[in-house]
Amino acid sequence: MSVASETVKPPGDPKGRWIADWDPEDRGFWRERGSRIAHRNLWSSIFAEHVGFSVWSLWSVLVLFMTPETGFSFSAEQKFLLISVVSFVGAVLRVPYTLAVPRFGGRNWTLISVGVLLVPTALAVVLVQRPDTPFWVFLVLAATAGLGGGNFSSSMANINFYFPERKKGWALGLNAGGGNIGVATVQLVGLAVIAAFTVDAGHLVPLFYVPFLLLALWVAWRHMDNLSGARADVGAQIAATRDRDFWIMALLYVGTFGSFIGFGFAFGLLLQNQFDRTPLEAAAVTFIGPALGSLIRPVGGWLADRFGGARVTLWNFVAMAAGTGLVVHAVAQGSLTLFVLSFGALFVLTGLGNGSTYKMIPTIYAAKAEDLISRGTPRDQAVADTKRIASSMLGLIGAVGAFGGVAINLVFREAFRSTGSATPAFAAFLCFYVVCVAVTYFVYLRTPTATRPVDKAAEPATP
Structure with missing residues (x-):
């Protein structure tokens, strides 16, 4: 049985609390010590990641406060550019943040990644009160807030x-x-601030998160550990990018997670600029969509287990295309009620799709393992090799998917700049979802081979 020590430190690294040996697959070790340590780190990590994700999303709220009434003269396209920069930085950092954990240790990197977020959050408290600040300064500040997007991957x-x-x-x-x-x-924090203190109190939103960042630092310091045996599998990541299924699944995840994060950042701005809603009216409904999309994600995985990942993903994209068509109709008719209802349905579908697309990946590689075994590769080797690539692919696809949020907000920006309406943007998204329907059907359902039985059980092969 492996023995875990919470005080052993690796040679050459005198700082931090390290666990020298870790074997969660050993059921005896897991039952006696491993489960307790793992769950302690899990809940601490969830809190730190939640705060980081909130800081990453901070500018989707702050732009609602940037109105002529508060002294700001930024156009709709400038505001969409702000949230696009935040999305872009968060997406770019997801790969290096993943590699940082084995290099520095999970506890140590959590302390670093949460600590640096104090800078953009504290600066936002000051600059949001100064509408005469040049736009480029706000762009730089928004980019630094994008650091919170990398916390998800680490x-x-x-x-x-x-x-x-x-x-x-x-x-x-x-x-x-x-x-x-x-x-x-x-x-929700933005809604509470507007309702209680009016639109002039935008600086209170980032101020609200300063003590929570400090609390996350304390929780990580007190309750998290580093695993000295954690290793980054760069070779598997390189191998994953050479596989065509990586690029296909990345495209599908751009359609689901990219839509979730892009729509989540843009919802309030759309209500303000397309339907002339006040900051309070916009903030009163913007939280509903992201909340639904987040909470429904596990259901997408459950449906994929029951009916097959590719089948659920296919029909989910069909529904997303139909829902986007309703959004286009709502914008054309100027119907706020239909817009909110259909856009809310899109958020639910993005959450379902996040779960089902992620479930497709281990199934694809379980099938690849069986294909290798049928060609004479020893079972243990085939399963181990494909599992390495599939595990690396999960992180990389998450990074690529985040770029979908960048693209969505850039498309919105161009649509408002060119036509003053979001209609062309939604028409473009509808076409993209139709492409995703076709790709899912023709690659994973129409002619499934031994390497693509993703319409069946979504559990990976085991030795």
């Missing part, structure tokens, strides 16, 4: 090391959901 990578294979789905699902719902949380 948190997921860290928790992945703690749990045995049989429990990773549950643990990673909790971790992901706890982070994603930060989009809704920060929007």
Whole structure:
């Protein structure tokens, strides 16, 4: 049985609390010590990731306060550019943040990644009260807030090391959901501030998160650990990018998670600029969509288990295309009620799609393992090799998917700049979802091969 020590430090690294040996697959070790340590790190990680995700989403709320009444003269396209920059930085940082956990330790990197967020959050408190600040300064400040977007990947990578294979789905699902719902949380904070203190008190939103960042630092310092045995599998990541299924699944995840984060950032601005809603009226409903999308994500995984990942993903994209068509109709008719209802349905569908697309990945590689075995590769080797690539692919696809949020807000920006309406943007999204329907059907359902039985059970192969 492996023995875990919470005080052993690796040679050459005198700082931090390190665990020298860790074997969660050993059921005796897991029952006696591992489960307690892993869950302590999980709940601490969820809190730190949630706060980081909230800071990443901060500017989706702050732009609602930037109105002529508060002294700001930013156009709709400038505001969409602000939230696009935040999305872009968060997406870019997801890969290096994943690699940072094995290099520095999960506890240490959580302390670093949360600590740096104090800078953009504190600066936002000051600058939001100064509307004469040049736009480029706000762009730089928004970019630094994008650091919070990388926390998702480092948190997921860290928790992945703690749990045995049989429990990773549950643990990673909790971790992901706890982070994603930060989009809704920060929007609720914005609603509370506007309702209680009017639109002139935008600086109170980032100020609200300063003590929570400090609390997250204390929780990480007190309750988290580093695993000296954690290793970054760069070779598997490189191998994953050479696989065509990586690029296909990345495209589908751009359609689901990219839509979730892009719509979450843009919802309030759309209500303000398309339907002339006040900041209070916009903030009163913006949190609903991201909350629904976050909470429904596990249901997408459950449906994929029951009916097959590809089948659920296919019909989910069909529904997303139909829902986008309703949004286009609502904008054309100027119907706020239909817009909110249909856009809310889109958020639910993005959450379902997040769960079902992620479930497709281990199934694809379980099938690849069986294909290798049928060609003479020893079963243990085939399963181990494909599992390495599939695990690396999960993190990389999450990084690529975040770029979908960048694209969505840039498309909105161009639509308002060119026509003053979001209609062309939604028409473009509808076409993209139709492409995703076609890709899912023709690659994974119409002619499934031995390497693509993703319409069946969504559990990976085991030796």
